[in-house]
Amino acid sequence: MGEEKEIFAYNEDSIKSLDWREHIRLRPGMYIGKLGDGSAPDDGIYVLVKEVLDNCIDEHMMGYGKNIAITIEERTVTIRDYGRGIPLGKLVDVVSKINTGAKYDSKAFQKSVGLNGVGTKAVNALSNYFKVESYRDGRTRAAEFEKGNLLKDHKETATQESNGTFVTFIPDDTVFRNFHFIHEYLDNLLWNYCYLNAGLVITFNNKRYVSKNGLLDLLKRKTNEDEIRYPIIHLKGEDIEVALTHNNDYGEDIFSFVNGQYTTQGGTHQQAFREAFVKTIRDFYKKDYEAADIRQSIVAAVAVRVQEPVFESQTKTKLGSQYVSEGGQSMRNFIADFFAKELDNFLHRNPSTSDALKKRIEQSEKERKELSGIRKLANERAKKANLHNKKLRDCRVHFNDDLPAKNKEEYILAKNKSTIFITEGDSASGSITKSRQVETQAVFSLRGKPLNCFGLTKKVVYENEEFNLLQHALNIENGLEDLRYNNIVIATDADVDGMHIRLLLMTFFLQFFPDLVKQQHVYILETPLFRVRNKQQTIYCYDETEKQAAMQKLGSKPEITRFKGLGEISPEEFGRFISDDMRLQPVILEQGEHIQNLLEYFMGKNTMERQEFIIDNLRIELDLIDEPVKA
Incomplete structure (x- = not known):
């Protein structure tokens, strides 16, 4: 017993203090959110890029530097701004001493994005290689690091370079395993920076990003001119900018920003916007419309500037600030007053827009009332089913x-x-259920192929039991505000039937809940097609190229298994494929993509057009498990 007491002793030796680098590397999620491999837009590798960029943007907001240059070659990121440059005497401290920065004095950075002095330190600590160079008034200094450890502190020298900062880093592949950058995610990030900073020019791998009209340009890029119900309303005030319109989609599509930061999970400013818009519309038309009818099909962007913003986490995806500034208005009153004046004035001056908006609201009201009867019955059925929901x-x-x-x-x-994994059949769902992480992973099992709902009204969501149960499982009946799962993963076999089920599910989401795809919640699970092994090693391969490489590596005729379906993979093996190393293919909707045209082409009745496309693009791939076929 004496030895056991010694093991669990609680004394001075039990207390440990980690230095800044050790703490960030031990708990990286506290600083950059999800680790991930780059498949999701909120994975940590994009947060690393954003943390460096935020400093460049803050310089631009202070009036220094109108250009930022970014390159990403394979896994190496370089970012050059033309601001004032980090003060040379504090260069090493700024990137390696926690809680060191210039943003604690609100006079220097009145409405900055980063306020806690953590950003570039996290990038430094989580990079295999990190180099920072500062150019300031004809002088320069550089420092190089490895995983936060200082490798070399270069002496200050003369330079011909323009003022600014140059950062190079390579994310640590032991933290971000198998990572890769998806340029569409970076594309969205950079466009958002430009929309929020009209006149700023960002160059990314020689592609130029610039916006002249701010949020108006953002909404033009997010909508189709032939789908919106009235011209985009664009309003600007001190510390606030709003753009909005309505289209024919279901749901709400709201993009919210604070001090140049895209708050993907909303927060107090987004909720204040939703409330203020409803109140202003009711007051203008002098009708007590339902809030859901007013906001149905809205596409909007709202950006506010707040003094010393409070976010719910270091990744700054949700605003918690209740006030615009210390001793100033509440967020709710600030946005409500702006709408009561600016939006009300706009609608009075533009009767054609106000008429079109009224028709859109009343159309939503009519659709809601038509659905009310069937919705009530369907929800009662869903509640009963949820008590014993085997799906x-x-x-x-x-x-x-x-x-x-x-x-x-x-x-x-x-x-x-x-x-939530959406699977086909009992065998696949059984494997995932046995191997999933019960804390954060749910499974929804489909009975078979779901209905092709293209061209149908939302009635089908309630009339079709499977769609209704899926809607309730996701909790998206009234929009994405109470979405129960951040990641919706379609997990089907990699055969013709599995591909068809994917298409049918994506049709369901795009037709009735397009915001799920637009806000990048939907993914396809990639599972291995082959297992290549010998007595010493097992390698799982996701395509023919990986299989050939594995065969070459293991040599002397290894055993090769071709997985024909998810049900053939044992739960023990499946656990590896849905762990932190899970491979996901994001479903990305191209900017400006016409959803109805897309669905019409793939899921409509244009059989000959699709047939001609398939014939023109047909490829035959041989399954080369044995020797290659010789002509």
């Missing part, structure tokens, strides 16, 4: 859970990991 094996943590008083950062990480 859903739920998890413990959900995306819409309230944050606990303690361990907020850890709970936010778990919420962001919350995932």
Whole structure:
């Protein structure tokens, strides 16, 4: 017993202090959110890029530097701004001493994005290689690091370079395993910076990003001119800018920003916008419209500038600030007053727009009333089914859970990991259910091929039991505000039937819940096609190229298994493929893509057009498990 007491002794030796670098590397999720491999837009490698860019943007907002140059070659990121440059005497401290920065004095950075002196330190600590160079008034200094450890502190020298900062880093592949950058995610990030900073020029791998009209340009890029119901309303005031219109989609599509930061999970400013818009519309038309009817099909962007913003986490995806500035208006009153004046004036001056908006609201009202009867019956059926819902094996943590008083950062990480796998049949769902992480991974099992819902009205969501149960499982009947899972993963076999089920599910989401795809919640699970092994090693391969490489590596005729379906993969093996190293293919809707045209082409009745496309693009791939076929 004496030895056991010694093991669990609690004394001075039990207390440890980690230095800044050790703490960031031990708990990276606290600083950059999800680790991930780059498949999701909120994966940590994009947060690293954003943390460096935020400093460049803050310089631009202060009036220094109108150009930023970014290159990404394979895994190496370089970012050059033309601001004032980091003060040379503090160069090493700024990137390696926690809570060191210029943004604590609100006079220097009145409405900055980063306020806590952590950003570039996290990038430094989580990079295999990190170099920072500062150019300031004809002098320069550089410092190089490896995983946060200083390798070389270069002496200050003369330079011909323009003022600014140049950062190079390579993310640590032991932290971000198998990572890769998806340029579409970076594309969105950079466009958002430009929309929020009209006149700023960003160059990314020789592609130029610039916006003249701010949020108006953003909404033009996010909508199709032939689908919107009235010209985009664009309003600007001190510390606030808004653009909005309505289209024919279901749901709400709201992009919210604070001090140049895209708040993907909204927050107090987005909620204030939703409330203020409803109140202004009711007051203008002098009718007590339902809030859901007013906001149905809205596409909007709202950007505010706040003094010392408070976010719910270091990744700054949700605003918690209740006030615009210390001792100033509440967020709710600030946006409500702006709308009551500016939007009301605009609608009075533009009767054609106000008429079109009224018709859109009344159309939504009519559709809602038509659905009310069937919705009530369907919801009653869903409640009964949910008591014994064999289709859903739920998890413990959900995306819409309230944050606990303690361990907020850890709970936010778990919420962001919350995932639902949509599978086909009992065998596949059985494998995933046995191997999933019960804390954050749920499974929804389809009975077979779902209905092709292209061209149908939303009535089908309630009339079709499977769609209705899926809608309730996701909790998206009234929009994405209470979405239960951050990641919706379609997990089907990699055969013709599996591909067809993917198309049918994506049709369902794009037809009735397009915001799920637009806000990048939908993914395809990639599972290995082959297992190549000998007595010493097993390699799982996701395509023919990987298989050939594995065969060459293992040599002497290894055993090769071709997985024909998810049900053939044992639960023990499946656990590896849905762990932190899970390979996901994001479903990305190209900017300006016409959803109805897209669905018409792939899921409509244009059989001959599709047939000609298939014939013109047909490829035959041989399954080369044995020797290659010789002509």
